[in-house]
Amino acid sequence: MSDKKANAAVSRRKFIAAAGGTAALGASAAAAPRAARAAGTAHKPHYGMLIDLRRCIGCHACSVSCKAEFDVPLGATRSWVEYIEKGDYPDVSRQFLPRLCNHCSKPQCVDVCPTGATWKREEDGIVVVDADICIGCKYCILACPYDARFTNPITGTADKCDFCQHRVSQGLVPSCVNACIGEARIFGDLNDPQSEISKLIARNPVTVLRQEMGTEPNVFYIDADHTDPNGATNNGQYVRVDTHRQHAERR
Amino acid sequence: MQQELMWGLPVVLYLFLAGVGAGALTVSASIFLRGGDVARGLHVDTARYGAFLAPVPIMIGCGLLVFELGSFETGHWFKWLNLYKVINLSPMSIGTWLLSVTVVVSVVYAYTFLRDAPGLPNEMRYPLRRKLSWLAVPLGIATAVYTGILLGAMPSRPFWNSPIVALLFLVSALSTGIAGTLLIRALFHASNPDPETGKNFSRSGYLLTAADVLLIGFELMIIFLFIMYAHLTIGSVKEAVSVILFGGDLAPLFWLGVVVIGLLIPALVESIYIVPKLLYHRDFSVPRGVEVVVPAVILVGGFMLRYVVVVAGQITGPVGI
Ligand code: SF4
Ligand code: SF4
Ligand code: SF4
Numbered sequence: 138m139s140d141k142k143a144n145a146a147v148s149r150r151k152f153i154a155a156a157g158g159t160a161a162l163g164a165s166a167a168a169a170p171r172a173a174r175a176a177g178t179a180h181k182p183h184y185g186m187l188i189d190l191r192r193c194i195g196c197h198a199c200s201v202s203c204k205a206e207f208d209v210p211l212g213a214t215r216s217w218v219e220y221i222e223k224g225d226y227p228d229v230s231r232q233f234l235p236r237l238c239n240h241c242s243k244p245q246c247v248d249v250c251p252t253g254a255t256w257k258r259e260e261d262g263i264v265v266v267d268a269d270i271c272i273g274c275k276y277c278i279l280a281c282p283y284d285a286r287f288t289n290p291i292t293g294t295a296d297k298c299d300f301c302q303h304r305v306s307q308g309l310v311p312s313c314v315n316a317c318i319g320e321a322r323i324f325g326d327l328n329d330p331q332s333e334i335s336k337l338i339a340r341n342p343v344t345v346l347r348q349e350m351g352t353e354p355n356v357f358y359i360d361a362d363h364t365d366p367n368g369a370t371n372n373g374q375y376v377r378v379d380t381h382r383q384h385a386e387r388r
Numbered sequence: 389m390q391q392e393l394m395w396g397l398p399v400v401l402y403l404f405l406a407g408v409g410a411g412a413l414t415v416s417a418s419i420f421l422r423g424g425d426v427a428r429g430l431h432v433d434t435a436r437y438g439a440f441l442a443p444v445p446i447m448i449g450c451g452l453l454v455f456e457l458g459s460f461e462t463g464h465w466f467k468w469l470n471l472y473k474v475i476n477l478s479p480m481s482i483g484t485w486l487l488s489v490t491v492v493v494s495v496v497y498a499y500t501f502l503r504d505a506p507g508l509p510n511e512m513r514y515p516l517r518r519k520l521s522w523l524a525v526p527l528g529i530a531t532a533v534y535t536g537i538l539l540g541a542m543p544s545r546p547f548w549n550s551p552i553v554a555l556l557f558l559v560s561a562l563s564t565g566i567a568g569t570l571l572i573r574a575l576f577h578a579s580n581p582d583p584e585t586g587k588n589f590s591r592s593g594y595l596l597t598a599a600d601v602l603l604i605g606f607e608l609m610i611i612f613l614f615i616m617y618a619h620l621t622i623g624s625v626k627e628a629v630s631v632i633l634f635g636g637d638l639a640p641l642f643w644l645g646v647v648v649i650g651l652l653i654p655a656l657v658e659s660i661y662i663v664p665k666l667l668y669h670r671d672f673s674v675p676r677g678v679e680v681v682v683p684a685v686i687l688v689g690g691f692m693l694r695y696v697v698v699v700a701g702q703i704t705g706p707v708g709i
Contacts (some may be wrong), residue, residue: 251472
């Protein structure tokens with residue numbers, strides 16, 4: 138399968154080498170695609186993630202590395218892996234669904250923030266929260282259709298995945314991408330048609346979560362099972378979702 | 389209820405109290421203006437109770453809101469002042485500024501009702517009161533509507549995400565504002581006023597009680613439309629509204645607490661007292677006990693409405709993933 142080959146080609150070493158050198162995915166000016174630089178226009182990356190569920194084994198390495206990277210307080214999760222079990226024996230299946238903030242192009246969380254503490258960055262499309270400004274009103278937490286946010290019990294502010302901006306700005310891949318043993322998580326620049334992620338999205342059927350919310354997520358999935366106990370896809374069968382979070386249910 | 393609530397009792401109380409205050413402000417200013425273009429209008433005594441009441445619940449509500457903030461809970465006592473560093477299109481940002489203006493106007497408005505208010509001679513006091521009334525009516529309405537828009541702004545919360553929640557909160561705010569005013573009046577007015585004052589009291593009482601019956605009727609209609617449209621649709625909204633329909637987690641509280649106790653019973657009792665005057669031009673008089681209990685029940689109903697709506701919006705979400 139061509140996409141598998143392509144996927145295997147994005148080794149982390151290559152990624153870092155490329156970002157440190159001239160060509161692809163880093164956030165520094167040096168990483169702007171040649172074409173853009175030649176044309177004299179500043180290339181602005183727009184970061185996204187693709188999660189290829191054919192390669193995910195539900196090991197939680199991403200969740201754990203994310204927790205370690207940020208010292209995410211006990212009980213809170215920036216990234217988590219849901220298990221979806223369905224069917225009656227012997228016709229059963231178990232699927233995995235790694236979750237994180239979708240860094241939406243139309244982020245509802247940003248629209249409702251009264252203090253301007255959260256915004257989508259012009260320069261790279263990452264949706265960030267500034268803990269120095271955030272007052273912890275929790276409006277954004279309610280407004281996010283993906284339950285991607287939580288109140289950090291230590292700072293009292295809204296917190297969530299920030300696409301590891303501290304790593305990405307140094308030309309590294311996010312911690313969860315780095316940790317994924319199946320290379321199921323692919324991170325990169327959606328604005329660059331030559332990036333690995335753009336190529337994979339172009340070549341495969343991809344989906345996003347809760348598309349009907351109109352948030353235009355930038356986290357894409359290949360082969361995701363969108364079955365939900367309340368959803369239209371459960372077909373009346375037994376469905377159990379294990380969120381592996383403090384809230385046992387999706388919301 | 390399995391889920392932890394992001395917005396708990398402080399927010400419920402805040403939405404309720406801001407509604408009562410905003411309603412009382414609008415009602416007080418409207419009846420004052422309706423009382424005639426004289427310094428001491430027909431309804432001025434009742435308007436005074438409303439004016440004194442209005443700022444209190446609004447300020448208590450805003451104070452409670454600060455307690456609910458994550459920053460406050462972690463010891464950043466004054467971080468909420470960041471709300472005043474920007475103004476953007478977030479309903480909460482607009483609401484913050486609106487509430488602040490409303491608090492200031494309602495306090496000054498109340499001050500103009502103080503007899504012999506220090507530093508405010510009567511020849512300045514009366515025109516100021518009149519001007520502020522014209523401001524107070526729209527500010528009260530805007531504050532009440534805003535409490536609904538705050539919830540309605542989010543597609544991620546299908547129970548709230550409709551324009552009718554703001555309308556419901558507005559009507560409920562006016563009704564509970566009337567109830568608050570009538571309750572304070574019943575508690576504090578002299579038992580034997582002079583005949584002229586007594587007559588005006590009864591007139592204002594009738595005006596407010598009759599208005600309240602209309603408002604409650606309107607509220608019931610909004611609730612009917614809300615449920616009917618939600619039920620006729622499919623998907624997230626239908627699922628969300630099922631928590632207040634029969635078999636839902638919040639159904640008993642909603643139907644018994646909000647609809648029967650909070651709306652139907654008070655409207656019936658109020659009707660019993662207004663019908664004789666409405667149809668047969670008899671005198672309007674309400675026993676003191678009823679004067680106290682009915683508004684109290686309406687206030688409890690208004691609180692339960694906020695409670696049900698705030699909780700229902702958070703324990704439901706979009707269907708599917
Ligand atoms: S997933 Fe949620 S928190 Fe992340 S950008 Fe989208 S709306 Fe905001
Ligand atoms: S919790 Fe913080 S980031 Fe979220 S809406 Fe409130 S102030 Fe903004
Ligand atoms: S990108 Fe970083 S913050 Fe986001 S889920 Fe991965 S490790 Fe966590």
